[in-house]
Amino acid sequence: MLKVENVTKYYDDFKAVDNLSFEVNKGEIFGLLGANGAGKTTTFRMIMNLLEPTSGKITLNGQVINYDITDKIGYLTEERSLLLKLTVKELMIYYASLKGMVKEDIENELKKWLKRFKIEEYENKKIKELSKGNKQKIQFISAIIHKPELLILDEPFSGLDPINVDMFIEVINELKENGTMIIFSSHQMNHVELFCEKLMILDHGKTILKGNLKDIKSNYDERKILVKADASKTELKKLKGVKNVLIKGDEIELSIEDKKYVESIFKYITKCKNVTKFEVVELSLHEIFTKEVGVRNEE
Amino acid sequence: MKNKFIFLTKMSLLKKIKNKTFIIANIILIILLIGITNIDKIVTFFGGDFNETNNIMVVDNTNESYDVLKESMDNAKLIIDTSIKYKIKKVDNEKTLRSKIKKDKDIGIIINNDDENIIDAKIITYGYINTNLYQLLQSSINTSKQLIAINKLNIEQEKLAKISQSVIIKREFIQKNKNQEEETTNMIMGIVTPIIILPFFFLIMLIIQMIGAEINEEKSTKSMEIIISNVSAKVHFFSKVVAANLFVLIQTLLIVLYGFIGILLRGNNGMNGLSKIENISDIISSASNLGILDKVVNYLPIVIVLMLITLLGYSLLAGILASMTTNMEDFQQLQTPIIVISMVGFYLSLMSSLFEGSLFIRIFSYIPFISAILSPSLLITGVIGMKDIILSILLMIVVIYLLIKYGLKIYKEGILNYSGNKLWKKMRKALKN
Numbered sequence: 126m127l128k129v130e131n132v133t134k135y136y137d138d139f140k141a142v143d144n145l146s147f148e149v150n151k152g153e154i155f156g157l158l159g160a161n162g163a164g165k166t167t168t169f170r171m172i173m174n175l176l177e178p179t180s181g182k183i184t185l186n187g188q189v190i191n192y193d194i195t196d197k198i199g200y201l202t203e204e205r206s207l208l209l210k211l212t213v214k215e216l217m218i219y220y221a222s223l224k225g226m227v228k229e230d231i232e233n234e235l236k237k238w239l240k241r242f243k244i245e246e247y248e249n250k251k252i253k254e255l256s257k258g259n260k261q262k263i264q265f266i267s268a269i270i271h272k273p274e275l276l277i278l279d280e281p282f283s284g285l286d287p288i289n290v291d292m293f294i295e296v297i298n299e300l301k302e303n304g305t306m307i308i309f310s311s312h313q314m315n316h317v318e319l320f321c322e323k324l325m326i327l328d329h330g331k332t333i334l335k336g337n338l339k340d341i342k343s344n345y346d347e348r349k350i351l352v353k354a355d356a357s358k359t360e361l362k363k364l365k366g367v368k369n370v371l372i373k374g375d376e377i378e379l380s381i382e383d384k385k386y387v388e389s390i391f392k393y394i395t396k397c398k399n400v401t402k403f404e405v406v407e408l409s410l411h412e413i414f415t416k417e418v419g420v421r422n423e424e
Numbered sequence: 425m426k427n428k429f430i431f432l433t434k435m436s437l438l439k440k441i442k443n444k445t446f447i448i449a450n451i452i453l454i455i456l457l458i459g460i461t462n463i464d465k466i467v468t469f470f471g472g473d474f475n476e477t478n479n480i481m482v483v484d485n486t487n488e489s490y491d492v493l494k495e496s497m498d499n500a501k502l503i504i505d506t507s508i509k510y511k512i513k514k515v516d517n518e519k520t521l522r523s524k525i526k527k528d529k530d531i532g533i534i535i536n537n538d539d540e541n542i543i544d545a546k547i548i549t550y551g552y553i554n555t556n557l558y559q560l561l562q563s564s565i566n567t568s569k570q571l572i573a574i575n576k577l578n579i580e581q582e583k584l585a586k587i588s589q590s591v592i593i594k595r596e597f598i599q600k601n602k603n604q605e606e607e608t609t610n611m612i613m614g615i616v617t618p619i620i621i622l623p624f625f626f627l628i629m630l631i632i633q634m635i636g637a638e639i640n641e642e643k644s645t646k647s648m649e650i651i652i653s654n655v656s657a658k659v660h661f662f663s664k665v666v667a668a669n670l671f672v673l674i675q676t677l678l679i680v681l682y683g684f685i686g687i688l689l690r691g692n693n694g695m696n697g698l699s700k701i702e703n704i705s706d707i708i709s710s711a712s713n714l715g716i717l718d719k720v721v722n723y724l725p726i727v728i729v730l731m732l733i734t735l736l737g738y739s740l741l742a743g744i745l746a747s748m749t750t751n752m753e754d755f756q757q758l759q760t761p762i763i764v765i766s767m768v769g770f771y772l773s774l775m776s777s778l779f780e781g782s783l784f785i786r787i788f789s790y791i792p793f794i795s796a797i798l799s800p801s802l803l804i805t806g807v808i809g810m811k812d813i814i815l816s817i818l819l820m821i822v823v824i825y826l827l828i829k830y831g832l833k834i835y836k837e838g839i840l841n842y843s844g845n846k847l848w849k850k851m852r853k854a855l856k857n
Contacts, residue, residue, distance in 0.1 A: 137853075139597040175840055195653050206646035222431050223654035267650070 126150050127172070127275055127306050130286070132181030134167050134330075141167045143330040145181070149323075154297070154307040154319045156324030156338075160418050164330040165197065165310050166203065169277050172308075173200055185275055196225045199273035203280045203310075205260055209253035211333070213239070213263055216252060217270060224271040231270065238266040242292065257284035265293065275306045282316060314411035324410075328418050342407040348387060350379040353402035354394055364390055429663055430654045436638065436667035441674070454682045478510040482533045483521050489535045489543055489568055490514050496567040500560055507716065508557055525550050542573050543752030553593060563742075621799055623679070624731055625770045627672050628797075630737055632742040632762055634670050636755040639746035639839075648839060657836040661747075665739045670734055726813050727800055733820050734796035738762065740824060741793075744831040747838035748847055762793075769797030776801035790816050794822040830855055 134142040135293040142164040149155040159165050167245055170176040174190045176405040183190050185197065208216055213237060239245045242262045247255060252263065261284045268276060278297070282290045298320060301307060310315055316322065318338065323363045328336040334341060353376055361379060366386025371378040381391065387405050394403055408416070440446060459466060480497075484490040494512050494718035515521045521532040525548060532548035544725065545565045547558075642648045651660060652803050741762055749755040770790055772779075779785035789808050795816035802808040841847075 170649075170840075173649075175649065175653055192654065192656060198653070200650065200653060202646055202649050204646045206648075208641065208647050209647055210641070219435055220650055222435075223428060223651065363557050 126187060127308075127373070128182075128184045128384070129168070129172070129183075130163050130182045132168070132171060132178045132183060133177045134164075141330050142171070142327075143332075145327075145330075145332060147325055147335065148308045149272075150309060151306055152301055153322065154301055156316075156321030157308055157310045157327070157399040158324060159310075159318060159327035159413060162326040162329070163418075165279070165327060166263070167330075169200070169308070169310075169397045170328075171277060172275075172277065173198060180209075182297075196271070198275040199268035199271065199276040201264055201268040201276075201281055201284070205264055207252045207260060207267075209263055210251065212249050212251050214248050217267060219351060220267045221270050233290070234270050235266065238270065241413075242289075242294070242314060246324065258289055261287070262287055263335065265296075265305050269296070269300065271381050275308070277308045277310075279310045280309065280310070282313065286345070290316075307410060314409065314414055318410045325416060326417055333417050341413065342410070345408050345413060346383045346385075347408055348381050348384045349406045349408065350387065350390060351402060351406060352377045352379065352394055352400075354400040355398040356394065361393075364393055366390070391420060397424045428661045432660065432663035433667045433670070434652075436664060437670055437827050440634065440667070440671045450678060454678060454685070457679065458684040458686040458689060461683060464689055465690070476509070476529055478508065478529050478531055479710050480512040480531045480533065480561075481515040482512065482523055483515050483518055483520050484534065485534065485536045485589050487574075488545055489572060492568045493533070493535070493564055495573070496561065496564040500563045500567065501672070511555075522548065526554065531557075531561070533565070535565075542576070578769060581587065589672075591795055619799060620727075621770070621773050622833075623676075625766060625797060627676065627735065628738050628766050629763070631668050631672050631739050632759055634671065635664055635739055636743040636746045636759060637752060638664060638668075638751075639743060640749060640752045640755050641675075643747075643749075643839070643842070644751050651697055652840060657839050658832060661743055661832060661835045661841070665736070665743055668739050669732075669736055673732075723803060723810070723813075726810065726817070727796075727803070730799060730820065732797045732815050733817060733824065737793060737824050737827065738766070740827040740831060744827065744838075746829050747835040748842060748851060750840075750842050754844065765793050766797065769794035770785060773798045773801040776807070779807075786812075790819055791815075792820045795820065835856060 129145055129147050132142060132145045133140065145164070145168060147157075148164055157168065171178050172190065174192065174195050185194050190193055190207065201380070208219070211219065217235045218228060218231050221234075222228070224341065235248065236245070236343070239248055242265075244262060246260055247259060247263075248295070252260060255263065261281075265281060269280070281293055281297070284320075285293065297307065297309075301320070309321055311319065312396055321338055324335070325332055356377060358370050358372060358377070361367060362376065362388075364379075364382060366381045367379055367390070368382055369380040371380075381390065382388065391403060394400055426741060464723045482490050482493060484493075490652055497510070497512060498718065515524065515532070523536065524530060525532050530550055531553065534548065535543050535544040536545070538544040543565075547561060642651060647720055651827060654813050655663075742759065745758045745762070746755050749758055769788075772785065772794070785798075789812060791800050799808060799813055799816060803813070834851050837850060837857075841850060
């Protein structure tokens, strides 16, 4: 288990991370979200032993992070961290050897993963000759080749087409099933929603939201109602609790302040003609994120 | 961690050795060095005149000068230049002589009696001739004139022998610490200096550039994040420094090896053949006779030690500066002071004879980073001795200790810093930690 306990990090007088605490268990994907400069990278760097926390403690399976422990961690950085002049094989030998792997195992594992990602022909190609998506695949392989116990994925789908995103998702889920602890960070909230059971949103180093995705969503009183009916936008706007009305094709999207207004709105809609849809949905993670981070930034 | 250090060092070294630039540079170097050591053969192969014999034809209108001239030339050749080959023969008259001068190697000499019934001469050539050959002819003709004059004045054989005997020249130095052996040492080192100092200066440039480029490559590609998360900054720093120094050492040994290969390719001629170019064998044999060669051999190891630890110092400094920069362009700017320091050493070394005896140059010879470049020249001119070199080594060791102690703090701070803002402030803070 990864345990981050009351971790604070100062850069001179600037507090980059403020009293951060969370846990990631085996076979769990934890979402660490935040706008740019929220303190995510600083947190990852502290977990990777690149930075020392000003206060607090980080342990992996009960042991304080040191250079023996980091061998058990895989790190996919947000910006590509590949040595462009090396070939794929040379780079993999370089990075995986630093994780304590022997050359023979590296070569075998590399072949397996290149095949899995359908890029076997690039084994002896220089990194600089690869496309953006293929570079990301190589970076991903370099983070998982040593079968890490903890995997940090910072924007893993950057530069990937939808087919490759699906490929990555499949692998990430496999790793999860095999017991790997995964910390996932992305600005694409739909990706986070896809496989993060637990998450945390940071803003200016502070935790502003934390918990299970389901609980976070259900705890929000705001709802959306999707309606297909012959209803006037102007009339709908006048209904109590309705904040906004959007026409999306043949569908009307109502934003309501609280779920308690659903019943009254439903009663109104039933009176309209040609009603084919009435669906109440929770706010998406994207909306919750925008709402939380946006409000605080306004403050 | 020890294994990771070895791995990082090996990886860094192999990366440099496998680099195309290194391979191409060494192909050029081996061709160049074999070429230089066999230049005479190459020139001959392409129709040059290294081995071509000069055909000297003499018209002796005095009927007594030819044999004297021939003997004088054979004697003078031993003194002036051992590499000139010639055949000398008598020709009946000027007309025949002129008809036989058809190329540069055909040289005609016409000897006539002058007004005082001794001799004067005319040299006829096809075009320009070698300066050494002209000096040989001029010297031989002068000697011939003297011998003929002595003979005509009826000087006794005994007196003639005394006159012909070589002058014994004794050397005396006002300065007590000077002696002829040292003078000869200076002569030897004077030849060796361009072979040692210039390549050493280039090795310094090479090591600075190499470390800067490698660290900045890892920083700019952010692969530093992955590397430093697996090994400490200290291990990373020393692996880069050790790899760069090993590389420079390998390159130096390869250059020496190429030189030896070049000499071996000369076959049986070996160093004797080289004497055609530089008279090296003459100098070596005279130095050996005077016991100076032993002295040079004694000086060289300590100079090499100073050079090696200076290279280490430069590499540590380059590594520290590279950690503070975020790309190669920034490093190029930041490395300027180191380049200037080494250039000061280089130029002072070239001009060291101008400052002979001055305190200024002696003080400079102790300054770390400069000492290794300057010391060989000052040894040549006799300004410094063994004790001074040892002092320079000790000072350099102190600087290396300080670089490791404080530089490592800067390296740890700088290596993961990607911003040029408040750089010096960050470094000062790192030093305080």
